[in-house]
Amino acid sequence: MAAITQEALKWISEEYYDLNGSHYETLESLPSPLEFSQLVHCACPKALARWTDEYLAKACGDNLISVALTPNGRADAITRGPDDRLYFAEPFVRQMTVADFLSKISTDRDAQEEVVYLQSQDGNLYSSTPGVDSEFESLLTDVPPQLSFCTEALGAPPEAVNLWIGDSRSVTSIHSDPYENIYTVIRGSKTFTVFPPTEGWCMNERVYPHAAYERLVEGEPLILVASPPSNPPVRWSSIQDPNDANVLPPEAHPIHITVNAGESLYLPAGWWHYVTQSEVTIAVNYWYDMESRGSGWVWLNLLRGGDSNSPPPGNEGDEFVDGSEEDEEEQEESAGN
């Protein structure tokens, strides 16, 4: 653990903010590889208008896809378990057809219904891992396996290309990824609340025990079950909703970016993001490995307190920064966009 102090992290974030502010750029056309290589963030248009429910259901037919289920839309988020402890909760995963899945995210749903989210994040369209096949073979002709401006700028094809389909019940809890991310919305809209890596210290990361939703008896509700000790604890932000005025220090500078159908967001590696979405939102994202040479990786690790593999000092889990403790159960968070 590096001796990076809270005061130093605060200084870094203030310096960064003074120099960079909170603006973002919108590009009207795709950047060249060189322009992209120079850019910090960009937005570029793209559309797959033909991806109606009918088209998707027909194209995928009887193929089974892996869908995340939670009682509350909080997949991969900090959640209070039946024992009243806080856990990093992974969703229950079920196989179903696309037609089945889409029927569960139609807007006339039952309020008691479990929340489904297609968010498998393992390169469900394309994966660079050998032997991993796509669950969406029949859609691949619609989606380029890479973005040439990005592959050329970053010097390698994407690590993973993911399809995301969900509705407004699913919310992505705040986190950061070590990937350059090009996030394209195809239907609906996503609203990203983002923070630069320099404000990572505002996210109050804690270490939480791991848990997963399980259905112990078919037909019964999902329950959160603590994982065996062989599952390592998970370091995650204790911030429930960064848009809650009470939970972030005044030094945090959220940037709100709504990405509509046909638009793309470039979310640079290490940027913190919290994501909400409109009713029935479809998106595709490209994860590219970040530059491993130079000091970028050291910098991101430093900003998380110096060592992402060990807990920050004095954090034993079981803390959760939530504007109003009473409302906690009504707030929603979920999987990692």
Next chain:
Amino acid sequence: MAAITQEALKWISEEYYDLNGSHYETLESLPSPLEFSQLVHCACPKALARWTDEYLAKACGDNLISVALTPNGRADAITRGPDDRLYFAEPFVRQMTVADFLSKISTDRDAQEEVVYLQSQDGNLYSSTPGVDSEFESLLTDVPPQLSFCTEALGAPPEAVNLWIGDSRSVTSIHSDPYENIYTVIRGSKTFTVFPPTEGWCMNERVYPHAAYERLVEGEPLILVASPPSNPPVRWSSIQDPNDANVLPPEAHPIHITVNAGESLYLPAGWWHYVTQSEVTIAVNYWYDMESRGSGWVWLNLLRGGDSNSPPPGNEGDEFVDGSEEDEEEQEESAGN
């Protein structure tokens, strides 16, 4: 002043070294703008074989150029004054013709002679500052005002293009610049000892009072005169010669790069460098502004202890890290390549 501790800086430099090591790449041809934009450091060939002494003297004729004079080859370096205090010493500057200047760096010089170095560093070939004219108008047709691969990659023309002419008596003391630097050797060779920005804490920066060489009586030797208090003190490394085995901590990893005539070095912004040269060395360098967006500037500042404008805590000048105090006067350091 940020509360960045020595321990944290040490951690950063170790992490950087573990990830990056100390190698450098040599390119056989010029990079494209995109390749350059992706690169951390590179070397690319270039030659101006026709720059013989005769050619230079004839081309420049009676034009006067500004030449740095010191008794010891240490321009812009920490030097002990006649009052036994340590100063940041600037050279005495004299105007002379190129023919005059070149006669003083011929190899059959008198050992007692003052050391001359053409090192004006103010864009003596091309400057981006309006109204600054070149002292080398007649050489400009030989030197491109910019390097297109670099200008295109960095998005702006160079801030300054400098001509450097000197001999082995002049040595550049270790320092870092906030510029992307393309350094091309035209005659002779330069040996760079470089360190990544993450090893800045090993450089033991101190704050020294300012002084300049003056010739109080024509014909008499130069003497070092302390500047009036209106000249701010200068923050500078207290390391005399980083190749002296005794002066650097074991965590420092010097990289030695010899750049021969016809070769160029890309020295990224913020990299520490100490430079020696062969007899009669001619070089041209291009300084490009570093990217001001993003966190690069904050990172470099952090690695110097958090604030490059104020002294590091506990340093009152008057310290000098030198392998052997006795040999100090025989070692040579000078202007900022």
